[in-house]
Structures are given as structure tokens and as C-alpha cells.
């Protein structure tokens with residue numbers, strides 16, 4: 001289905017399957033090969049590149065979906081030099097444009113650009129060049145505003161079109177068209193005019209966002225009917241994915257990151273993603289105190305400061321950029337060895353993109369996310385107004401709370417792909433440590449939490465996540481402690497149970513808005529009534545390494561000769577463990 005005339009995204013494993021657009025010889029084939037080597041100094045095509053190039057040279061409308069850093073630009077740059085006239089390239093950021101122009105200049109490919117920062121004189125020259133039959137430039141980069149808002153430019157384009165000089169239209173980062181994507185740009189909404197006004201010109205939409213709903217939306221907005229969609233696998237096999245528990249103490253959480261960087265990634269480059277501008281400043285300062293050359297990067301910095309940090313990092317003068325998500329598009333440093341998330345991303349798609357800035361050179365790199373309880377709610381307040389914000393955040397939380405399924409397989413569903421353990425090849429923490437996972441019964445714990453919330457509701461008291469955890473742990477006001485069953489679980493475990501109940505619908509978040517801030521409270525979810533039934537039970541997965549030494553070792557000590565077939569229950573900590581891996585064979589005496 002890959003290159004049939006459909007916009008279906010489904011199977012995408014056929015990266016290496018030779019296809020007729022790759023085998024076939026076209027009138028331009030020699031020229032394409034020669035330009036690849038002579039102009040672009042590349043020895044061979046990466047998967048899908050040649051197929052995309054041939055299809056667009058055949059005049060087809062095409063959507064090309066490839067992970068970042070795989071070489072999408074070549075798929076319009078190379079056809080541009082092999083065609084008469086020029087290729088119009090729509091790009092969302094001036095910095096992206098400048099990078100490309102600089103690169104093209106260095107390889108002697110003529111290119112021009114139009115954006116708000118270009119002076120009048122150059123604009124004139126470029127506008128004249130558009131209708132010059134000698135085509136002084138092969139690529140013309142513009143921001144979407146130009147197309148949406150400049151009548152002069154559009155009429156010039158019309159002239160070029162009539163003179164058969166507009167050879168191709170490339171819309172880079174095409175997902176910016178869709179509100180469902182993660183980078184919506186209002187001006188992209190107006191790009192439909194291109195295909196309506198220049199129907200004969202092939203359009204090439206390019207993106208690293210593979211969600212089929214987003215692509216469908218882009219198709220509509222750009223007025224292309226049934227483009228061919230080429231999708232390469234999103235499986236970045238050289239990236240190792242891992243989730244770590246974030247220390248609830250802020251200082252300690254930064255120390256964890258610092259010692260990781262100082263030990264495992266000595267002298268290597270990386271990114272630490274944080275939640276806010278304030279965090280970017282404070283975390284980078286803290287890392288500096290711990291001997292790491294780290295600089296902050298966020299949207300509120302001067303453009304010069306931003307590009308200075310970017311540049312210093314690219315040239316290895318600083319090692320770590322501590323950044324908000326503003327540090328994203330246009331980053332093309334090949335040797336990023338780690339991307340650490342100090343705070344979880346707001347969705348798995350975002351996480352994939354952000355972490356995907358690691359290992360562009362195809363050498364191994366690590367993507368580590370620190371998962372903390374309170375961060376869930378910080379992000380929750382941020383995404384509460386987004387359509388599916390809450391749902392996507394919970395998927396990210398589920399990714400972090402997962403201890404037994406391959407992390408790749410959890411990501412793959414977001415790209416309509418299936419990657420199995422083979423596709424992971426032990427390159428995620430759960431595949432590597434899957435056998436260290438146990439199932440614990442949390443029914444009683446869930447009932448305790450529900451009881452606290454019922455009591456609170458009857459007193460008209462609202463429970464924030466923190467207050468709920470505190471109350472359950474017996475840290476609340478004394479009057480509560482008498483009326484509720486407090487838990488003996490550690491805070492981390494208590495939090496893990498509460499998160500699990502949220503994910504499974506036994507609890508839910510409830511928001512309250514003031515003009516200044518948004519408050520989050522925990523309320524009973526739709527499944528909470530199920531717990532009234534004595535027969536209802538609830539389990540969750542836990543890593544054994546997390547239980548040891550406190551619980552499991554205790555149980556092992558207590559119960560060494562008394563266990564059931566695969567199931568032991570021990571009253572030492574109110575946990576029920578089902579531990580197939582311990583080869584248990586007798587019932588525990590202490591049950």
C-alpha cells in the first residue's frame with residue numbers, strides 16, 4: 001500500500017523492499033545519480049529517498065513522512081537541481097531557511113529566500129528572478145505568511161507558473177497545517193491556495209509527524225486529493241529508551257541527572273528538557289555547580305542569545321543545553337548522545353520528537369525520562385484547554401508507569417506501526433529487564449484511597465494530589481487520621497498507586513479555574529463504584545528492583561519455605577506479590 005495512490009498510512013515495514021519507482025529507469029535517472037554524488041557529496045540514497053524523488057519528478061503529489069534527521073530535504077533539493085525553473089519551499093522558521101541556504105551555498109546550489117527580514121533591494125532581485133527564464137536560483141524559500149499575505153508575491157508566482165518556471169512546491173513541516181499536530185501555525189491553514197491556483201505543479205508535503213488524522217487534515221487544508229504517502233519506519237533502532245523515577249526533592253533530582261551525565265556521558269553532548277523557562281534557568285545553574293558546562297535555552301531569551309547557545313553547543317563549546325520545547329525544530333547536531341527529560345513530555349508524540357534529537361549519526365544514544373508524581377499535574381494544568389490534551393498526557397504517564405511492555409511498542413501505536421521486541425533488540429529498559437517485573441494486588445489500597453475521597457467529599461473538602469497522598473500516608477490533620485486507614489506504603493509507592501488509579505479510571509482529575517491559576521483536585525472516577533464489590537480486584541505491575549530490598553527481600557526471608565504456585569501473600573507490607581520468577585512452590589505461612 002506504500003506507494004499506491006492512497007493516503008493510507010498503514011503498513012510501513014517495506015523500507016527495504018525494492019519498489020518499481022526505485023528499479024525503473026527514468027530519463028532523469030543518470031542526472032539524479034550524478035547530482036547526488038557531485039553536488040550533494042553523498043554516496044548513496046537512504047531508504048525511500050530515491051522513490052520519493054522519482055515520484056515527485058513524475059509529477060505526483062506526495063506526502064513524505066520520515067523521522068527527523070533522515071534526510072527529507074534532499075527529496076526536494078535534488079529534484080530542484082534536476083528540473084527547469086525553481087522549486088518553492090515553504091518553511092515555518094526563518095532559522096531553518098537560513099540553515100538550508102547556508103548549506104546549499106556551501107555546495108554551490110543557488111537558492112534564495114523571502115521573509116520579513118530581507119531588505120527591499122534583495123526582495124526586488126528575488127522577485128525578478130522568479131520570472132527569469134535563466135532561473136538564477138533553483139530553490140526559493142518562503143515563510144507561509146508570504147503566501148497568505150503578500151499579493152505582490154502571489155502575482156509574481158502566478159507569472160512564473162504561466163511561464164512554466166514554477167517546477168515544484170515543497171511544504172516542509174507540513175503537519176503545521178493541522179491543529180491536531182504539535183506545531184500548529186495559523187498561516188499554514190491558508191496554503192490551500194497553492195494547489196488551487198497552481199494545480200499542475202506537483203506538491204511535496206514533508207513531515208516527521210505520522211499521525212494519520214494529522215495527515216488527513218493536512219491533505220484537506222492543502223487541497224491535494226489523494227496524494228501518494230510514503231512513510232518510512234519510525235523505529236530509531238539506535239536509541240535506548242529508559243524511564244527513571246524522579247526524586248521528589250528538587251535538589252536531589254538534579255543531582256541524579258548531574259551524576260548520570262558526569263559518569264555515563266563524560267565529554268559527550270546532550271539535551272536536558274525541562275518544563276518551564278524558570279526550570280531551564282535553575283537546572284542549568286545547578287548543573288553548572290556540578291561541573292557540567294550547561295546553558296539554558298527557552299523562548300523568552302533574545303534571539304542572539306538563543307543562536308549563541310545553539311551555536312556553542314553545535315560546535316562543542318558547551319556540552320549540555322537545558323531547554324524547554326522551544327529548542328526543537330532546526331536542530332541538526334548529529335552526535336547528541338543523550339536526551340534527558342527532567343520532566344515528562346505532554347504526549348508520547350512530543351516525547352518521540354524531543355528524544356529523537358539524540359543519535360542522528362546512527363550511533364547508540366540514550367533517551368531517559370525522569371518521571372515524577374507532581375509533574376503530571378503541572379503539565380495537566382497546561383494542557384487542560386487542549387482538545388485531547390488530558391488523554392495524551394495520560395498516555396505519556398502510562399508509558400512511564402509501564403514496567404513490562406516494550407517502550408518501542410508503546411510508541412509505535414502512535415505512528416500506526418507495529419514494532420515487536422525484535423524491532424527493539426533490547427534497546428529499552430523493559431525489554432532488558434522484563435523479567436524483573438511483578439504483579440501486585442492493589443485492591444485494598446484502592447479502597448483506602450476511595451474512602452479518603454468519600455470522606456473528603458462528605459466534608460465538602462477538595463483534595464489536591466498532594467493533600468490526598470499526605471492524608472493517606474497519615475500526614476494530614478489529626479481528625480482525618482482517626483477516620484481513615486492510612487497506608488504503610490512508601491511515598492513513591494503510594495504515588496504509583498494513585499497514578500495507576502487515575503490511569504484506570506478509578507480516580508479522575510477535576511479542574512477549577514481562577515483568572516490567575518488552575519487548580520487540580522482528585523475526585524472519584526467512573527470506575528470507583530466497582531470497588532464496593534468484594535469480588536472486584538485490581539492489580540498493577542511493579543519492578544522488583546523497586547520493591548527490593550524493603551519488601552521482596554523481607555518476604556524472601558519470611559517466606560523462604562512456604563510459598564504457593566506462583567503466588568505469595570505476605571502480611572509484612574500489605575502487598576500481594578505474584579512472583580513466577582522465584583520458583584515458589586509452597587504457601588506462605590504468614591498469610
Ligand code: ADP
Nearest residue numbers: 042044045046066067068069070071072073074
Ligand atoms: P530531515 O529534514 O529529515 O530532518 P535533513 O534533510 O535535514 O533531515 O537531513 C539530515 C542530515 O542527513 C543532513 O545532514 C543530511 O546531509 C544528511 N543526509 C541526507 N541524505 C543523506 C544520505 N543519502 N546519506 C547520508 N547523509 C544524508
Ligand code: MG
Nearest residue numbers: 069072073172
Ligand atoms: Mg527537515
Ligand code: ZN
Nearest residue numbers: 406424428431
Ligand atoms: Zn523494548
